[in-house]
Amino acid sequence: MDAASVFHLLSEAFSFPDMPPSANEGIVDLIAGFPTVIESGNSDANALANSISAENLLELQAEYTRLFINAPRKTPAPPYASVYLSNNRRLMQEGYDDTIRFYLEAGVEPLDGPEPADHIFYELEFVGLLIDSGQAELLCRFLKGHLLKWYPEFFGCILQADPNPYYETIARITMSSLTSLEKEFCHEGESNLKNGGSL
Amino acid sequence: MKRREFIKLSAAGCAALGLMELQGRGLFRPAVSQGATAGATPQYLPGSLGAKEVPSVCEMCFWRCPIVGKVKDGKLVKIEGNPKSPSNGPRVCARGNSGVQLVYDPDRMKYPMKRIGARGEGKWAKISWDEALDEIVHNMQKVKKEYGPNAIAYFDHGASAEFMREIFKATGTENYTNEPAFFQCVGPVAVAYLNTAGYLVSGTRQYIDMGNAKVILLVGSHIGENVHVSHVREFVAGLNKGAKLIVVDPRFSAPANKADIYLPIRPGTDTALLLSWINYVIQKNLYDKEFVRDHCNGFEKLRESVKPYTIEWAAKICDLNPNEMRKAIELLAKHRPNVAIHPGRHSTWYGKEDVGRHQALAILNGLMGAVAVPGGIYFQTPVKPGKAKGMEVEVEENTPAISLKTEYPYAEALGTPTANIIKATLTGKPYPIKLWGINGVNILQTIPNPYDTMEAIKKLDFIFCSEMLAGETAIWSDIILPDATYLERYDAIHTYDGLTPYLTIRQPVVDAMFETRSPYWVAHQLARKMNINVFPYEKEQDYLNLQLQPLGLSIEKLNAQGGILTFPSKPYRSRKELKLPTDSGKYELYVEDFAKNKLDPLPKFITVTAPPKGYMRLVYGRVPMHTFSRTMNNLWLHNEMPENELWLNDEVAAKIGIKDGDIVVMENQDGKKSNPVKVKVTAGMRPDAAFLPHGFGSKSPLLTKAYNKGASDQFMITRYENDPYVGSSSHRTSFIRLIKDGKTLDIPEIRPLPPEIPRFEIKKTA
Numbered sequence: 001m002d003a004a005s006v007f008h009l010l011s012e013a014f015s016f017p018d019m020p021p022s023a024n025e026g027i028v029d030l031i032a033g034f035p036t037v038i039e040s041g042n043s044d045a046n047a048l049a050n051s052i053s054a055e056n057l058l059e060l061q062a063e064y065t066r067l068f069i070n071a072p073r074k075t076p077a078p079p080y081a082s083v084y085l086s087n088n089r090r091l092m093q094e095g096y097d098d099t100i101r102f103y104l105e106a107g108v109e110p111l112d113g114p115e116p117a118d119h120i121f122y123e124l125e126f127v128g129l130l131i132d133s134g135q136a137e138l139l140c141r142f143l144k145g146h147l148l149k150w151y152p153e154f155f156g157c158i159l160q161a162d163p164n165p166y167y168e169t170i171a172r173i174t175m176s177s178l179t180s181l182e183k184e185f186c187h188e189g190e191s192n193l194k195n196g197g198s199l
Numbered sequence: 200m201k202r203r204e205f206i207k208l209s210a211a212g213c214a215a216l217g218l219m220e221l222q223g224r225g226l227f228r229p230a231v232s233q234g235a236t237a238g239a240t241p242q243y244l245p246g247s248l249g250a251k252e253v254p255s256v257c258e259m260c261f262w263r264c265p266i267v268g269k270v271k272d273g274k275l276v277k278i279e280g281n282p283k284s285p286s287n288g289p290r291v292c293a294r295g296n297s298g299v300q301l302v303y304d305p306d307r308m309k310y311p312m313k314r315i316g317a318r319g320e321g322k323w324a325k326i327s328w329d330e331a332l333d334e335i336v337h338n339m340q341k342v343k344k345e346y347g348p349n350a351i352a353y354f355d356h357g358a359s360a361e362f363m364r365e366i367f368k369a370t371g372t373e374n375y376t377n378e379p380a381f382f383q384c385v386g387p388v389a390v391a392y393l394n395t396a397g398y399l400v401s402g403t404r405q406y407i408d409m410g411n412a413k414v415i416l417l418v419g420s421h422i423g424e425n426v427h428v429s430h431v432r433e434f435v436a437g438l439n440k441g442a443k444l445i446v447v448d449p450r451f452s453a454p455a456n457k458a459d460i461y462l463p464i465r466p467g468t469d470t471a472l473l474l475s476w477i478n479y480v481i482q483k484n485l486y487d488k489e490f491v492r493d494h495c496n497g498f499e500k501l502r503e504s505v506k507p508y509t510i511e512w513a514a515k516i517c518d519l520n521p522n523e524m525r526k527a528i529e530l531l532a533k534h535r536p537n538v539a540i541h542p543g544r545h546s547t548w549y550g551k552e553d554v555g556r557h558q559a560l561a562i563l564n565g566l567m568g569a570v571a572v573p574g575g576i577y578f579q580t581p582v583k584p585g586k587a588k589g590m591e592v593e594v595e596e597n598t599p600a601i602s603l604k605t606e607y608p609y610a611e612a613l614g615t616p617t618a619n620i621i622k623a624t625l626t627g628k629p630y631p632i633k634l635w636g637i638n639g640v641n642i643l644q645t646i647p648n649p650y651d652t653m654e655a656i657k658k659l660d661f662i663f664c665s666e667m668l669a670g671e672t673a674i675w676s677d678i679i680l681p682d683a684t685y686l687e688r689y690d691a692i693h694t695y696d697g698l699t700p701y702l703t704i705r706q707p708v709v710d711a712m713f714e715t716r717s718p719y720w721v722a723h724q725l726a727r728k729m730n731i732n733v734f735p736y737e738k739e740q741d742y743l744n745l746q747l748q749p750l751g752l753s754i755e756k757l758n759a760q761g762g763i764l765t766f767p768s769k770p771y772r773s774r775k776e777l778k779l780p781t782d783s784g785k786y787e788l789y790v791e792d793f794a795k796n797k798l799d800p801l802p803k804f805i806t807v808t809a810p811p812k813g814y815m816r817l818v819y820g821r822v823p824m825h826t827f828s829r830t831m832n833n834l835w836l837h838n839e840m841p842e843n844e845l846w847l848n849d850e851v852a853a854k855i856g857i858k859d860g861d862i863v864v865m866e867n868q869d870g871k872k873s874n875p876v877k878v879k880v881t882a883g884m885r886p887d888a889a890f891l892p893h894g895f896g897s898k899s900p901l902l903t904k905a906y907n908k909g910a911s912d913q914f915m916i917t918r919y920e921n922d923p924y925v926g927s928s929s930h931r932t933s934f935i936r937l938i939k940d941g942k943t944l945d946i947p948e949i950r951p952l953p954p955e956i957p958r959f960e961i962k963k964t965a
Contacts, residue, residue, distance in 0.1 A: 008223045016325060061324040062315050069309055069325055070669055078305035090303040091712070092274050108227040114310075114714045125226045132223065 254762020268708030451883025487568030497789025550920030
């Protein structure tokens with residue numbers, strides 16, 4: 001699977017689910033392609049595949065709602081850059097402005113949707129688009145100067161919220177893919193990666 | 200992949216994305232904004248400078264000050280008062296400022312949700328608006344068919360709830376409005392003044408001219424801690440001009456701090472004080488004889504009925520110094536008629552005597568002749584916009600054979616007493632209630648005995664709510680509708696009929712976020728789905744423009760003149776032209792209508808049971824930076840005041856070994872325990888009561904910041920009585936003792952109780 005597709009699929013996985021993961025061939029392939037990430041997360045790839053294929057849609061939607069929209073105790077992991085990059089944990093603040101500046105620099109703008117454009121699924125999709133068009137320099141600035149500044153904290157919030165295996169896996173694959181992308185393409189002349197994709 | 204491959208893969212190494220065919224999931228389009236290239240984003244002025252200003256109306260509390268929202272790039276950056284507003288001008292309070300935080304709160308409700316776990320578990324899935332509304336319509340129809348229309352009940356409050364009220368009205372239920380705002384707040388004061396002066400001297404607003412008063416009397420009102428901007432400004436203006444201030448309060452409140460005479464009264468005895476004052480001014484001929492002769496009814500009956508109430512008697516009952524009591528009433532009488540006897544607002548204190556207490560205030564006001572004169576109570580100046588057809592459902596008003604309203608003669612016009620709704624839901628008597636709709640109110644933090652409320656909810660077939668933030672109510676709901684905040688929507692036309700009359704509108708300052716929708720949109724959709732003939736306008740602007748038309752205005756024209764239209768006021772009347780809006784045209788010192796309904800036509804002293812041995816009374820109040828429980832999760836306001844403190848008398852504290860800052864748990868007469876709460880030890884609190892700022896101690900785990908911060912007075916109020924006039928529920932009839940380090944501490948009695956006041960007896964459970 002090429003790098004751009006990985007990010008397009010991750011963007012999809014971070015959107016509100018409209019089918020169970022087992023019914024989405026792309027997602028099944030994606031997870032199968034990251035066995036080392038899964039094992040580093042202390043679960044075995046076969047067991048995970050089984051639990052994911054048993055996941056029914058309503059439960060998955062409830063879990064997505066709980067983690068990313070509204071839930072008891074709090075919204076454990078609001079998926080917006082602004083929440084992590086602004087000094088007051090609010091939507092639509094500096095972190096959001098930052099995102100929009102990168103989009104404009106690339107010559108694109110987000111379609112109007114119910115979600116603010118600094119939602120993680122927009123940002124992962126944008127990474128995919130930058131890979132598609134080969135804008136290496138902008139991609140590296142976006143990763144270093146923006147997405148990797150907030151994704152790790154967001155990732156921590158997801159893990160803290162005791163997510164189901166599927167969302168834990170998606171979050172881990174995203175972390176690992178962003179890190180290796182940055183390591184491999186944004187350090188001219190360095191290639192210190194031992195095996196593609198492990199963190 | 201290595202870097203080389205990455206470059207190879209790309210079709211055009213340095214073309215801007217927008218010029219390529221965008222692949223992927225179609226979330227982006229080529230940018231159309233001119234100059235959308237690197238580094239060309241405009242450099243804005245700092246802060247809110249250069250922002251677009253949109254006039255609107257605040258709803259952080261129910262005073263509703265005119266505001267302007269400052270918007271940059273489609274984002275709200277600051278809120279200020281509308282400088283054109285004659286009431287608040289460019290000022291807003293802390294809560295008004297922090298509306299910015301409400302809109303951008305990551306914990307806000309974003310999409311319609313349905314419950315998929317057990318009720319109260321808080322497990323939801325996002326659903327579409329259609330599904331959510333269909334579910335509501337289906338359940339309303341099902342419940343109506345199975346149990347009849349009265350099995351449907353609506354708890355409503357504030358601007359967001361008014362449109363949906365029409366939907367409930369159309370179902371044919373008698374329970375289409377039960378405003379906790381009325382039955383837990385202004386019910387008694389509204390009824391007392393409506394029947395004495397003939398108009399609503401105190402409801403949402405208080406028509407009391409403090410700015411021009413020579414003396415101001417506050418009985419329990421803590422203006423300044425309870426911030427309604429223009430009201431506070433009038434109070435301050437009055438003091439600035441030299442008004443003397445008399446404050447009656449068991450707690451040394453912010454206004455007590457400014458008082459010339461402070462009377463630290465025993466809680467539950469205010470009526471005794473007022474009756475003794477009424478008797479005193481009659482006996483000493485200190486009242487306005489001309490006003491009483493020409494404009495009052497029932498003076499002789501009043502004179503007779505208050506004879507037993509002497510200052511000495513009241514001094515003992517109220518635990519006050521009789522000389523100070525005399526000094527206060529003489530000061531008031533000396534400056535009549537230009538005296539502001541504040542009618543009070545939240546009046547549901549003790550139950551049986553609440554209406555009488557406010558009637559006594561109104562009578563004192565009449566004896567001072569403080570009616571339609573500078574400094575007294577004044578007349579409203581009605582502001583009348585035009586009509587838009589079809590905004591209300593026409594129903595035949597008929598009281599069913601079995602009704603929840605008949606027991607309370609003055610409830611009918613205003614709704615169903617909330618206590619009766621909850622009882623009927625719990626017991627199925629006199630008829631079953633199976634569906635609740637809740638809009639704009641957190642019923643668990645508002646209505647006494649929330650434990651009963653939770654039990655009642657378990658008995659419902661269906662419950663839904665409209666919410667901006669997930670309070671306790673959302674956790675218990677089957678369907679949650681996400682409300683657009685007041686900054687993201689239109690509402691009804693907003694008028695102010697006080698000393699500075701104006702008309703303005705609420706309008707969206709920014710686009711509604713996520714899939715939140717305005718109350719009108721929701722009600723409009725429900726009306727379509729249920730074939731109810733109401734709300735014919737697709738867009739809110741359509742009815743607003745129709746209502747503005749007779750004034751020669753439209754939304755656009757109103758905005759062009761700063762968003763506000765002001766009118767001259769006519770608050771005062773000469774004695775010659777004075778005619779009260781009662782049936783007789785006179786000020787009713789004796790209310791015939793009360794007598795007709797077998798209620799006391801004149802206020803009398805009704806004892807309020809004192810705390811049991813070892814307990815003290817729990818009283819509560821407001822703080823300037825919060826509006827009840829609704830603002831607890833607001834980042835800025837939370838930062839100003841994250842939790843509440845329990846005010847405890849210093850002598851009591853010394854006797855039971857509690858120091859300032861200690862953490863205690865409250866335990867009430869029914870054995871209910873509170874969250875741990877910090878104690879503020881102070882000489883400014885009577886020894887027989889403790890005070891807790893209201894709205895804290897949220898039980899909703901959804902509210903990130905507010906959850907379990909401080910203690911909730913509401914969850915301690917498990918004992919209440921209903922007043923016989925309107926059926927409102929008393930809030931100051933629960934008692935507490937303290938638990939520290941696991942040890943229960945009895946409260947010592949420092950001020951002896953006179954034999955006239957019985958103690959509340961705790962029932963021993965076998």
